[in-house]
Amino acid sequence: MLENIDMLLVKEIISSVFILAGVAFMLIASIGLLRFPDFYIRMSAITKGATLGVGLILCGMGIYFNQPSMLLKVIAIISFTFITAPVAAHVIGRTAVQNRIPFWHKTNTTELQDYLKHTLLEEKVSPDEAADNNHHTPE
Amino acid sequence: MKTFLLHIIIAFVAAYQFFLHLQVLPYNATTASGVFFTVFFLLWPTSLLYHPSYFRKLPKAINLFFFFVKEVLLANLKIAYDIITPNYIMRPAFLALPLTLKDDVGITLLACMISLTPGSLSVDLREDKGVLYVHTLYVKNNELEQMKKFIKHGFERRIIELIT
Secondary structure (H helix, E strand, O other), rough: OOOHHHHHHHHHHHHHHHHHHHHHHHHHHHHHHHHOOOHHHHHHHHHHHHHHOOOOOOOHHHHHOHHHHHHHHHHHHHHHHHEEEHOOOHHHHHHHHHHHOOOOOOEEEOOHHHHHOOOOHHHHHOHHHHHOOOOOOOO | OOHHHHHHHHHHHHHHHHHHHHOOOOOOOHHHHHHHHHHHHHEEEHHHOHHHHHHHHHHHHHHHHHHHHHHHHHHHHHHHHHHOOOOOOOOEEEEEEEEOOOOOOHHHHHHHHHHHOOOOEEEEEEEOOOOOEEEEEOOOOHHHHHHHHHHHHHHHHHHHHHHH
C-alpha cells in the first residue's frame, strides 16, 4: 500500500515537471515572438519553442496516464509534429528571403549575396538593389 | 530501414501477445515499453546473420538521436536565456554551408534537423545540391567557418555515417 502511494506521487511529480517545463518553453517563445528584432529570429524562436513545448507537455501526459494506448498516441503526435514543423519553417523562411524581408542590422549577411546570385530571381536583382538589401531595421 | 521496421513490428506483436496470454507483469506503459525494447534489442544481434549493415547502423542512429535531443534542449535554453534577459547576446548570420552529403534523404534529414535546432533555420538548397543556406543565431566573434565546422562535424558526419 505504502509503495503504491509512493509510486503515484513520483509519477505525478515527474509528469508535472515535464508539463511545467513545456509550458514555460512555450511562454518564453511567445515573449520572444513579441520582443525579437526581425522576422527570421522571431520565427526561429516561435517554431522551435512551440515544438519543444508540445513535445514536453505530451511526454508529461504519457507519463501521467501510464497506459500503452496513450503512449502510442503520444509518440505518434510527437513524431508528426517534429516532421511537419521544420518543413513549414523552411517554406516560410525561403519565401521571406526571396521576397527580401530585411535582416536585423547586426546580422552578418556576407554570404547572402552569393545566395541571391544563384536563385531563380536573379534577373530581378540589379547589383545596387542587391547591395542595399541589408536594410537597417529599427531595434 | 526495412529491417528496422520489421523488427519494430515483430517487437510490437510480441509485446501484445505477451500481455494477452501471460499475466506475469502488470499491464501499464512502463512494462509494455520495457517488453517492447527487450524484444527489439534481442532481435538486434540476430541481424548479423542476414543484414550486417543494420547491426552496425543501429547504435549510430541512437547516437544521432540523443545528440539531436541534447542539441535541441541546449539551444532552447540558450534562446530562452536570450529572451528573458534584457540585452541580446546573439549575433545572427547567413551561412552558405557546403555539403559533403549527396544523398537526397540525407540532405532532407540534415535540413530538418538544422531547422528544429533553435537558433538555426535552413533557408534554401542550391540547385546542384552542393550548398545549403542556413540562417543562424549565435555566431561567436563573426567566425563563420567555426560555425560551419560545428554543423558539419556534429550533424553531417553522423548522418553520413548512418547513410553510407
